[in-house]
Each structure stands twice: as C-alpha cells, then as structure tokens.
Amino acid sequence: MPELPEVQNFANALNKNYAGLKIKEIKFHRENLRYPFEKKELSEIFALGNKFVGCYREGKQLVLETSQGSVNVSLGMSGSFKPIHSSKVKEKHQHVSLFFENGEAFAYVDPRRFGFWKVKKANDPVTLICDPLIQKDLEDLFLTEQVSSKNCSVKDLLMDQKLIGGIGNIYALEALYLAKISPLKLCSNVTIKEWKQLSNEIPKILLKAIELGGSSVATYLSLNGTKGSFQDLHQVYGRTGENCLKKGCKGVIQRIVQKGRSSWLCPFCQKE
Numbered sequence: 004m005p006e007l008p009e010v011q012n013f014a015n016a017l018n019k020n021y022a023g024l025k026i027k028e029i030k031f032h033r034e035n036l037r038y039p040f041e042k043k044e045l046s047e048i049f050a051l052g053n054k055f056v057g058c059y060r061e062g063k064q065l066v067l068e069t070s071q072g073s074v075n076v077s078l079g080m081s082g083s084f085k086p087i088h089s090s091k092v093k094e095k096h097q098h099v100s101l102f103f104e105n106g107e108a109f110a111y112v113d114p115r116r117f118g119f120w121k122v123k124k125a126n127d128p129v130t131l132i133c134d135p136l137i138q139k140d141l142e143d144l145f146l147t148e149q150v151s152s153k154n155c156s157v158k159d160l161l162m163d164q165k166l167i168g169g170i171g172n173i174y175a176l177e178a179l180y181l182a183k184i185s186p187l188k189l190c191s192n193v194t195i196k197e198w199k200q201l202s203n204e205i206p207k208i209l210l211k212a213i214e215l216g217g218s219s220v221a222t223y224l225s226l227n228g229t230k231g232s233f234q235d236l237h238q239v240y241g242r243t244g245e246n247c248l249k250k251g252c253k254g255v256i257q258r259i260v261q262k263g264r265s266s267w268l269c270p271f272c273q274k275e
C-alpha cells in the first residue's frame with residue numbers, strides 16, 4: 004500500500020513532468036474504482052485548453068489541480084501513475100488517461116481498484132489531520148490527553164488516518180523500532196520521553212524514504228518505473244528471524260500479528 008513517501012514521490016514526479024502543461028483530454032476506461040467516476044464534472048476540470056497547475060499531497064491522498072478545479076486522488080492499495088505514449092489502452096489495469104496538448108500523457112493504473120478520483124469541492128469540510136513530516140505537530144498531538152489516555156496500541160494510533168495523515172504499516176514499525184517502543188505498547192503506557200522520541204524519529208524516517216524514492220514492497224514503482232530503495236534500509240519490516248541491527252543487541256527480529264496485520268519488532272530493544 005503506498006504510504007506518505009510513495010505518494011509524495013508521485014506528487015513530485017507529476018509536478019516535474021506535467022505542471023503547467025495544457026490539457027487535451029481525460030479518458031476513463033471503466034465506470035468506477037472504489038466509487039463511480041463523476042465523469043461529467045471530472046471531464047470539465049480536465050477539459051481541452053485547461054492548464055494542469057500541478058499537484059500536492061494531502062495526508063495519503065493527492066490533490067490534482069487544474070485551472071478549472073481540483074480533484075482528490077487516493078491510490079488505495081495499489082494505485083500508481085505511468086507515462087503513456089499512445090491513446091490506446093496498453094497498460095494492464097489502466098483506468099484513467101490524461102492527455103496534454105504537447106503530446107505527453109500519463110495513466111492512472113490500479114490493479115486492486117481501491118483508489119478513487121473525486122472532485123474536490125470548495126465546501127468540503129476541512130479535516131485537521133497532523134502532518135507527520137512536522138516534528139512539532141506530532142509532539143503536540145502525542146502529548147494531548149486525548150492521545151496519552153487512549154486504550155489502543157501505539158502502532159494503531161500511528162496508523163489512524165483520522166489523526167495522522169500518511170503513516171502505514173512500514174513506517175509505523177520502523178519509527179517504533181528507532182524510538183525503542185514495542186508496537187504492542189498501549190498509548191496510556193507510553194512515557195513523555197518516548198512520545199518525544201517518536202515525534203523525532205517519524206519525520207526523519209519519512210524524509211529519508213522520500214529522498215530514496217520510497218519503499219518498493221509489493222508493486223510500488225515510481226512514475227518513471229524505477230523502484231524505491233528505502234526497503235534496503237528497513238530495520239524490522241519483513242526481517243523475520245534476522246539479527247537486530249542495533250550494535251551489541253543479541254535480539255532476533257520477530258513477526259507478530261496485530262489486528263490481522265504483520266508487525267515486526269526486536270523483543271530486546273522494544274519494550275512494552
């Protein structure tokens with residue numbers, strides 16, 4: 004599933020390659036993804052002659068902006084963008100194609116079809132979610148009574164998209180390892196010092212992952228088809244049975260299941 008660094012990478016790449024170009028046409032190759040396409044409204048936003056202003060990340064979603072409006076795009080479980088060179092559908096699972104007047108084009112590809120394209124309306128309620136790239140915002144959130152009294156695990160908290168935008172399984176587990184906190188630890192048992200440590204580690208790890216093009220686990224490839232390389236730096240994610248990388252630690256990385264999803268941790272370094 005694309006997490007914040009992968010989504011940010013698509014935003015950067017779409018801006019670099021297409022921002023400022025005039026649109027020729029948008030095509031939908033099916034009726035729906037997670038939701039039905041609002042074809043009429045989307046076709047007006049991406050109509051002939053409109054300018055593709057660019058895009059930015061909002062939590063784990065992208066906002067694509069044209070001179071006539073904005074669209075929220077969620078990549079769901081497996082969404083990605085690819086440059087295309089023909090008006091014929093060639094990519095497997097290619098559901099949307101956007102053509103520019105200068106002959107360039109990109110496709111939205113999504114094998115599992117959990118993503119969506121939705122018109123962003125001016126009166127959409129603004130949800131204030133914490134940006135995990137900003138240490139201060141994280142610390143402010145973690146040190147509220149609302150969070151420190153929660154009865155859920157700290158991993159569940161990090162992945163709560165209503166509170167923090169964009170951290171998924173990989174970066175939650177990696178940040179918890181670096182902060183030496185077990186993913187099973189209850190929020191109510193996390194100390195102030197640990198919350199501060201966690202709010203330091205999360206932006207560092209996400210920025211590093213953005214720099215390295217994200218983590219290519221499962222199917223993720225960047226716009227230009229390259230893999231990210233952050234997975235080579237994973238210290239716990241997917242490392243079942245391997246030695247803990249912390250100097251002097253004799254621990255072996257364990258896989259456990261939390262709410263139906265895998266978690267990895269070093270039982271020596273990360274305390275409950």
Ligand SMILES: [Zn+2]
Nearest residue numbers: 247252269272
């Ligand atoms: Zn260890």
